Amino acid sequence: MEALRVGMLGGGVVGTGVARLLRDDAGRLAGRAGRGLELIRVAVRDGNKPRDPALPRALLTTDADALVQDPRVDVVVEVIGGIEPARRLILAALRAGKDVVTANKAVLAQHGDELFAAAHAAGRCLAFEASVGGGVPIIQALAQGLAANRVDSIQAILNGTSNFILTQMTEAGLDYPAALALAQQHGYAEADPTLDVDGSDAAHKLAILARLAFGLSVPGNAIERCGITQLDPLDFRFVRELGYVIKLLAEAWLLDDRLALHVEPTLVRRYAPLAEVRGPNNAIQVTGHAVGQTLFYGPGAGAMPTASAVVADLMSIASGSWPRVFAAGRIGLAEPRVRLRSAAEITSRFYLRCQVQERVGVLAEIDGILAQHKISIASVVQHEEHPDSSVPVVLLTHGANLGAMRHAVRQLDQRPSLVRPCVFFPIAE
Amino acid sequence: MEALRVGMLGGGVVGTGVARLLRDDAGRLAGRAGRGLELIRVAVRDGNKPRDPALPRALLTTDADALVQDPRVDVVVEVIGGIEPARRLILAALRAGKDVVTANKAVLAQHGDELFAAAHAAGRCLAFEASVGGGVPIIQALAQGLAANRVDSIQAILNGTSNFILTQMTEAGLDYPAALALAQQHGYAEADPTLDVDGSDAAHKLAILARLAFGLSVPGNAIERCGITQLDPLDFRFVRELGYVIKLLAEAWLLDDRLALHVEPTLVRRYAPLAEVRGPNNAIQVTGHAVGQTLFYGPGAGAMPTASAVVADLMSIASGSWPRVFAAGRIGLAEPRVRLRSAAEITSRFYLRCQVQERVGVLAEIDGILAQHKISIASVVQHEEHPDSSVPVVLLTHGANLGAMRHAVRQLDQRPSLVRPCVFFPIAE
Numbered sequence: 001m002e003a004l005r006v007g008m009l010g011g012g013v014v015g016t017g018v019a020r021l022l023r024d025d026a027g028r029l030a031g032r033a034g035r036g037l038e039l040i041r042v043a044v045r046d047g048n049k050p051r052d053p054a055l056p057r058a059l060l061t062t063d064a065d066a067l068v069q070d071p072r073v074d075v076v077v078e079v080i081g082g083i084e085p086a087r088r089l090i091l092a093a094l095r096a097g098k099d100v101v102t103a104n105k106a107v108l109a110q111h112g113d114e115l116f117a118a119a120h121a122a123g124r125c126l127a128f129e130a131s132v133g134g135g136v137p138i139i140q141a142l143a144q145g146l147a148a149n150r151v152d153s154i155q156a157i158l159n160g161t162s163n164f165i166l167t168q169m170t171e172a173g174l175d176y177p178a179a180l181a182l183a184q185q186h187g188y189a190e191a192d193p194t195l196d197v198d199g200s201d202a203a204h205k206l207a208i209l210a211r212l213a214f215g216l217s218v219p220g221n222a223i224e225r226c227g228i229t230q231l232d233p234l235d236f237r238f239v240r241e242l243g244y245v246i247k248l249l250a251e252a253w254l255l256d257d258r259l260a261l262h263v264e265p266t267l268v269r270r271y272a273p274l275a276e277v278r279g280p281n282n283a284i285q286v287t288g289h290a291v292g293q294t295l296f297y298g299p300g301a302g303a304m305p306t307a308s309a310v311v312a313d314l315m316s317i318a319s320g321s322w323p324r325v326f327a328a329g330r331i332g333l334a335e336p337r338v339r340l341r342s343a344a345e346i347t348s349r350f351y352l353r354c355q356v357q358e359r360v361g362v363l364a365e366i367d368g369i370l371a372q373h374k375i376s377i378a379s380v381v382q383h384e385e386h387p388d389s390s391v392p393v394v395l396l397t398h399g400a401n402l403g404a405m406r407h408a409v410r411q412l413d414q415r416p417s418l419v420r421p422c423v424f425f426p427i428a429e
Numbered sequence: 430m431e432a433l434r435v436g437m438l439g440g441g442v443v444g445t446g447v448a449r450l451l452r453d454d455a456g457r458l459a460g461r462a463g464r465g466l467e468l469i470r471v472a473v474r475d476g477n478k479p480r481d482p483a484l485p486r487a488l489l490t491t492d493a494d495a496l497v498q499d500p501r502v503d504v505v506v507e508v509i510g511g512i513e514p515a516r517r518l519i520l521a522a523l524r525a526g527k528d529v530v531t532a533n534k535a536v537l538a539q540h541g542d543e544l545f546a547a548a549h550a551a552g553r554c555l556a557f558e559a560s561v562g563g564g565v566p567i568i569q570a571l572a573q574g575l576a577a578n579r580v581d582s583i584q585a586i587l588n589g590t591s592n593f594i595l596t597q598m599t600e601a602g603l604d605y606p607a608a609l610a611l612a613q614q615h616g617y618a619e620a621d622p623t624l625d626v627d628g629s630d631a632a633h634k635l636a637i638l639a640r641l642a643f644g645l646s647v648p649g650n651a652i653e654r655c656g657i658t659q660l661d662p663l664d665f666r667f668v669r670e671l672g673y674v675i676k677l678l679a680e681a682w683l684l685d686d687r688l689a690l691h692v693e694p695t696l697v698r699r700y701a702p703l704a705e706v707r708g709p710n711n712a713i714q715v716t717g718h719a720v721g722q723t724l725f726y727g728p729g730a731g732a733m734p735t736a737s738a739v740v741a742d743l744m745s746i747a748s749g750s751w752p753r754v755f756a757a758g759r760i761g762l763a764e765p766r767v768r769l770r771s772a773a774e775i776t777s778r779f780y781l782r783c784q785v786q787e788r789v790g791v792l793a794e795i796d797g798i799l800a801q802h803k804i805s806i807a808s809v810v811q812h813e814e815h816p817d818s819s820v821p822v823v824l825l826t827h828g829a830n831l832g833a834m835r836h837a838v839r840q841l842d843q844r845p846s847l848v849r850p851c852v853f854f855p856i857a858e
Binding site for chain 1: 457566723727758
C-alpha cells in the first residue's frame, strides 16, 4: 500500500516533534499503521530560520495555502495554533479532500460547529487527539474505548501550567507569583501565561470533551471559568488541614439532557486520584453508566507527548480506522436534545473563608445570611489571627447550589464585620 | 446500513451485562457505531435456567457449535471463559468468517499464537478489550492512542481481587485470611480464589499486554509470578513506616529487544499513582519513548465494566474501525526480534526482612553474604522484638539483580542465626 503523504502547517516545537517521530521511527510506525507515513511538505512562516535536521530545507515552504491544496498531500497536520489562519487553512484542506489532524484546542473550541460540519460534508475526517490532554489518548477513549457508555460526568485537570503552579503552592508553600516564576523557569509557563492561568485553556479543552462525550455544542468562551491568579497561600494551608488540596478542575455534569460545565479552583480530597496529579500532568476522570469511574493520566503538554498524539492520529488515518469512527459516530456534530445548564445550578459542598475583625456574634451573622439562601453549615474551623489582625473563619457547607452560594457571598461581602471579600471553592464529590 | 448480528457464547454475569447494554441502549449505540447491534442468539449450557429478561428464551440455544457456524451471525462474542471449549469455538467462528470478541484472558494467554494467526489467516479480527483491565480501554490505548510510541515499560495492577485484599491488609491491618474472607463477602473473590491470589490471572493479562505492546509471544504460564497468600501483616507495618505500600505488580521491561516479565508483590512509594489504586480497581502505567509516563485506571472486573469493553469492541467492529487496526498492525502476531529475558536479570532496589534471634554480629553476617552477591545495603531499620522473641531486621538495598538477590536469600536462609526464612520484595522505580 502506498505511503500516506503528510503536509504539515507549522514547524515549531510540536511540528519538530512530529517530524522527528516520523523520521526516527518510520519503520516501526509503518509496521503498525500498515503503510508508511511520509512527511512531504512543511509550511513555516520563515523559510530561512535554522531548524532541526528533521525539518530539512527541501521540505519547507512559506506558502501554507498552496500546501493545503497540493494534490500530492493526503492529510494535513495543523500545529500552528490560534484561530486564524488555522481555521481558514483547515477548512480549505477539508474542502480540497484532505483529512486533517489538529492539535489546536482554541480553533476547535471556538469554531467546532463549522469545522466538524465541513469535515462531514466533505466526507473527510478531523482527528484531534492532541487538542486535549497532550499525550493522553482521551479522545480515542471517549470515541471508542468507552463508546458503549452514556457519560455521566467528566472531572479533569486539563491545564499543565496551572497544575504545576498549584502543586508548588501546595507542596512548597509558594505564593502565586513565586510559583508562576518557577513555572516560567522550567518552561511550563509562557512569558504571557494568561490563557493558561485564567482557566481559558482548560475551558477550551472542556468544550471539546463536551462536544465529543455529550454531543453539546458550546463555544469555549461561553464556559464559566475562574482562574488561579487570585489564590491565597492561606487557603492552601487551611484546606490541607482539612484533608484537601486545591486543583483547577474542569467539570461537566449531565442531568436530564442538560449539561453543566465549569472550570474553577476546587477542593479535592487528598489521596483521591485527581489530588495526586502533580506538576505539569493532566488527568481526565470519566464516569460512565456501565464502566463506572475511570481515569486517564499523563503529560498534558510538551513537544514529544503532543507529537505522540498527532502521530497516533496519522496512523489511525493511515489504517482507515479513525475515518470510520468519525463518519459512523458523526463525531463532533451536536445532538440537539443536549442543552447547556447554567453552572449556577450545580450542587456541591463548599469551602468558605470569611475574614472577620471581631468574632463575637459574627458566626451567627454569617449563618443567618447563608440560611437565607438555604445553605447550611457542616463545620466551622477556628483559626489564629491573620497578620492584619483580622481573623479567618473557615466554614464547610452542606450541599448547596453554586448560584445561591454566589448570592450569599455577595451579601456577606457587604457586611462591615467582614473586613475582606470572602473566598469560596466548591468541594469535588 | 444493516445491523451487526451478534451471537454470544455464554449467558453468565458478563453475558447478561452485554445483553442488557445492547437492549437498553440500542438507539444510542447504533448512533455511535453507525449501525444497529442486534443480539440474535445466545449459547448457554442450561436452556431451562431462569435468566435476566435481557436474555429471553427465544434467543437461547444449547448448541454452541451451531451458533458459531450460523450464517446469520456476523460476529461472535465469547464470554464463557477458560480454555476449552472456548479455544475450539473461537477458532471455528474465525474459520466460519466471523469476527470474534472475547473477554477470555486465559485462552488468549495460553493459545495466543494459534488464535491470532487463525484470525489473520481468515481475514477476520479478534477484539479483546475486556480481557485485560475490565472496563479500562487499555487495549485500544496500546493499539491506537499510544501506537506512535515504542513502549519501554508497563507496570500494572491487573487483578482486582488481590488489590482489594492488599488494600484491606494495608488500610485495615487485616491478615491475609481475614482480608480474603472480606473479599469473598463482597463478591470480589470466588470460593476458590487460587488463580487470582497466586498471580496467575495477572500473569495471563501481562502476557496479552506483552504480545500487544512488545510483539512478544509468551504463554501466560511461562511468566514468573509470586502471589500474595504468604504476605505477613508485619511487613505491611514496616513498609508503611518506610513510606511504601505493597502492591501485586505485573511488570514488563524492555531492554535491547529483550523483555523481562514478572508478577510479584512489590513496594510502591506511597502517593505514587499506582499506590493510590484501591479496592478492586485496576491500573496500567505505560511508559512510551515519546509520550512519557501515562496511566489508565478503572474497575478491573464486574459485569457492567466488562460489558462496557465487550460492547465497545462490537461497536468498533460495526464501524469497521478495529478490523482495520487489527489487519494493518498485524495485531497479536509476534515480532521475531523480541525475546524473553529472565526476570532474574531485572535490577531494582529491594526490601529485605531477616528474622534474627540475637542481634550481635548478625548484621555483619548478613552484609557479608549480600556483598558476596554484589548487593549493598542502603539502610537498616531496627525493630522491636517479635512475639516469638526473634527480632526483625529490615534492610533496604541499593540496586541489585533479582537473581543475585534470590541466591543471597537462599544462602541467608541456611544460617542458624536467622530463625525464619527471609522475606524480600522489589521496590518499584
